[in-house]
Amino acid sequence: MTPATTHPTTAASEALFERARAVTPGGVNSPVRAFTAVGGTPRFITSASGAWLSDADGNDYVDLICSWGPMLLGHAHPEVQAAVADAVARGTSYGTPTRPEVELAEEIVSRTPVERVRFVSSGTEATMSAIRLARGATGRDLVVKFAGCYHGHVDPLLAEAGSGVATLAVPGTSGVPASSAAETLVLPYNDRAAVQAAFDAHGPRIACLITEATPGNMGIVPPEPGFNAFLAETCRNHGALFISDEVMTGFRATAQGGWGLDGAVEGWVPDLMTFGKVMGGGFPAAAFGGRSDLMAHLAPEGRVYQAGTLSGNPVATTAGLATLRLATDEVYAHLDATARTIREAASEALTAASVPHTVQTAGSMFSVFFSGEPVRDFAGASQQDTTAYAAFFHAMLDQGVYLPPSAYESWFVSAAHDERAVTTVLDALPAAARAAATAGGY
Numbered sequence: 072m073t074p075a076t077t078h079p080t081t082a083a084s085e086a087l088f089e090r091a092r093a094v095t096p097g098g099v100n101s102p103v104r105a106f107t108a109v110g111g112t113p114r115f116i117t118s119a120s121g122a123w124l125s126d127a128d129g130n131d132y133v134d135l136i137c138s139w140g141p142m143l144l145g146h147a148h149p150e151v152q153a154a155v156a157d158a159v160a161r162g163t164s165y166g167t168p169t170r171p172e173v174e175l176a177e178e179i180v181s182r183t184p185v186e187r188v189r190f191v192s193s194g195t196e197a198t199m200s201a202i203r204l205a206r207g208a209t210g211r212d213l214v215v216k217f218a219g220c221y222h223g224h225v226d227p228l229l230a231e232a233g234s235g236v237a238t239l240a241v242p243g244t245s246g247v248p249a250s251s252a253a254e255t256l257v258l259p260y261n262d263r264a265a266v267q268a269a270f271d272a273h274g275p276r277i278a279c280l281i282t283e284a285t286p287g288n289m290g291i292v293p294p295e296p297g298f299n300a301f302l303a304e305t306c307r308n309h310g311a312l313f314i315s316d317e318v319m320t321g322f323r324a325t326a327q328g329g330w331g332l333d334g335a336v337e338g339w340v341p342d343l344m345t346f347g348k349v350m351g352g353g354f355p356a357a358a359f360g361g362r363s364d365l366m367a368h369l370a371p372e373g374r375v376y377q378a379g380t381l382s383g384n385p386v387a388t389t390a391g392l393a394t395l396r397l398a399t400d401e402v403y404a405h406l407d408a409t410a411r412t413i414r415e416a417a418s419e420a421l422t423a424a425s426v427p428h429t430v431q432t433a434g435s436m437f438s439v440f441f442s443g444e445p446v447r448d449f450a451g452a453s454q455q456d457t458t459a460y461a462a463f464f465h466a467m468l469d470q471g472v473y474l475p476p477s478a479y480e481s482w483f484v485s486a487a488h489d490e491r492a493v494t495t496v497l498d499a500l501p502a503a504a505r506a507a508a509t510a511g512g513y
């Protein structure tokens with residue numbers, strides 16, 4: 072495939088976007104896809120293979136979104152495709168238990184500290200259900216979260232969320248009852264004193280604290296050393312549950328997810344965890360899990376109700392199982408090396424063009440903040456020069472590289488990002504950095 076050259080034709084995408092806007096709000100089914108933060112027309116993708124996306128106008132792009140994480144092995148991986156085709160040939164949904172669900176659950180339990188899991192169809196459902204379980208198990212109502220952490224579009228978790236909510240610069244969202252927001256305490260990330268104060272004031276009413284294992288939805292903002300261990304201990308001291316949301320980082324940041332970066336080394340375990348994205352192998356599958364005694368509160372064993380018509384769907388769980396079985400140590404080593412090459416080259420190009428920036432990482436995930444200061448919380452992430460990012464983004468797109476259409480997101484690579492794909496990215500960076508410098512007036 073050949074990358075798009077400067078100013079590729081976009082007539083077909085523009086025509087589809089116009090039709091889409093007539094029948095779908097904003098023309099998209101998830102807000103960040105609409106290019107609101109960077110302007111211009113989102114590309115309508117018609118096929119994908121390995122590290123590459125092809126659009127409706129016949130342009131090819133190196134994909135640095137990877138479906139926002141799931142495509143760990145690259146697009147249309149032959150072995151995953153074959154497993155899926157085989158599953159589809161046997162029917163697509165039975166409404167009964169199936170073997171692939173058992174095998175995927177065993178795979179997740181063997182790779183993470185959770186003892187039992189329940190499958191759902193989206194990360195949103197996973198966090199929603201984990202919170203219900205935490206409330207049911209503790210008999211308490213309050214939920215603690217951090218500003219800039221995104222946990223899906225669950226009512227009580229949309230307060231000061233990152234991701235699309237950050238991109239749109241909406242402080243929260245309308246449509247969430249005040250009573251629901253009132254049950255959520257939102258704290259600044261990496262702020263131990265704020266956590267201590269919240270637990271001192273409300274400890275006996277707090278059901279759980281939920282955090283991204285290493286936040287990726289305000290750009291990558293790693294926990295300061297020992298921060299997650301401190302959260303786990305604070306929760307334990309107050310009889311609250313510690314929920315680590317690994318929907319984005321699970322099986323992605325490292326082989327053991329975000330937990331592999333601290334908990335696995337320091338020896339603590341979250342009470343509950345949530346997973347999604349990679350574990351669905353490109354299909355709608357997600358999960359929440361944790362200690363056996365806590366999971367026993369779920370119906371039909373316990374009194375916390377939770378269910379789903381397509382939960383544990385045989386095609387989705389087959390895709391996830393095939394993906395995880397192929398996600399070997401060599402794959403993670405390749406992701407790490409590829410991510411390092413790209414982030415170092417991005418930093419070099421931006422430095423050469425005098426554009427203030429900070430690159431932050433979590434395993435193979437990384438993001439480039441268009442701000443000269445290290446970012447430790449959402450207030451810091453919000454200091455970015457989004458005008459410079461928009462110019463950078465479009466210059467990359469024009470040269471055949473599809474970055475996240477927002478400055479508040481992680482960049483993702485895959486096992487299929489080979490030398491040709493990486494070279495395409497590296498070759499595009501200097502001109503994009505100069506475009507950012509011009510737009511930002513540096």
Ligand SMILES: *Cc1c(COP(=O)(O)O)cnc(C)c1O
Nearest residue numbers: 193194195221222223316318319
């Ligand atoms: C993507 C994401 C979610 C929501 O998952 P969906 O499948 O989009 O509902 C929740 N938490 C985190 C950390 C995520 O990155």
